[in-house]
Amino acid sequence: MTNPIIKLSNITKTFGDKTILNNLDLQVNKGESLVIIGGSGTGKSVTLKCILGLLKIDSGSINIFDRDIEKSSINEKQEILKKIGMLFQGSALFDSLNVWQNISFGLIKGKRIKQSLAKEIAIEKLTQVGLKKDIANLYPSELSGGMQKRVALARAIATDPEIIFFDEPTTGLDPIMANVINDLINNIVRKIGATALSITHDIESAKKIADKISMLHEGKIIWTGLSSELEKTNNKHVKQFIHGKTEGPIEINLT
Ligand SMILES: Nc1ncnc2c1ncn2[C@@H]1O[C@H](COP(=O)(O)OP(=O)(O)OP(=O)(O)O)[C@@H](O)[C@H]1O
Ligand SMILES: [Mg+2]
Secondary structure, eight states, X not given: OOOEEEEEEEEEEEETTEEEEEEEEEEEETTOEEEEEOOTTSSXXXXXXXXXXXXXXXXXXXXXXXXXXXXXXXXXXXXHHHTEEEEBTTBOOOTTSOHHHHHTHHHHHTSOOOHHHHHHHHHHHHHHTTOOGGGTTOOGGGSOHHHHHHHHHHHHHTTOOSEEEEESTTTTSOHHHHHHHXXXXXXXXXXXXXXXXXXXXXXXXXXXXXSEEEEEETTEEEEEEEGGGGGGOOOHHHHHHHHTOSSSSSOOOOO
């Protein structure tokens, strides 16, 4: 039996009268790379935010490293969060901090590492994601979208986390840059032996970075399979989604 490092059991999350997650179950095993796919607005980012404790779930339980995070003290939660890196959808870099300060934010605030050492680590991470160290003093607004993603990736891995979340790591990038990011994710996850939970609309990216893929639909995981099984499945929802068909069981909500 493998031991899940992240375990969501019966999670429900509502906003007002809208139920976004409806008794959702999800498990990610140690060292595994799992990708969640699903339509826009189905609750993929909300799922990650619930795991990180940025949103409070209505019911169910979230276990990380065998700890129920809802029942953990603030200190225990902080200890858990220190072992997690996150690449937010849209990069979400701090505008007022330069590149190295963005990358080292968690090292200085979370791990209380001295500025000079944190800067050295930040620059090492910059080169790991294929950027030159001379951009360390630039601000996010001075970078292209692809560079911002890489800086956000460097920030996500700065503390050598045991778990990394990637929310839409390739969205908005050209196909070549998307592949550069896919390769970086694969190399980094393998190199630091991290467990990865990612979200993407980009099916090609999902197939490249995932061991397993799960599809979220109407608040639940409706399909999980190996990356290699995605194209072969008979699941009608998955087939419609990956081929982008307008006809099928998935209702298209244009409002
Ligand atoms: N803080 C919030 N308050 C109210 N509603 C929210 C909040 N955050 C998310 N939602 C709603 O929850 C639903 C799911 O949002 P979420 O951001 O998880 O979608 P998603 O699956 O990540 O979509 P996308 O692929 O477009 O990023 C949406 O209807 C959204 O409006
Ligand atoms: Mg999202």
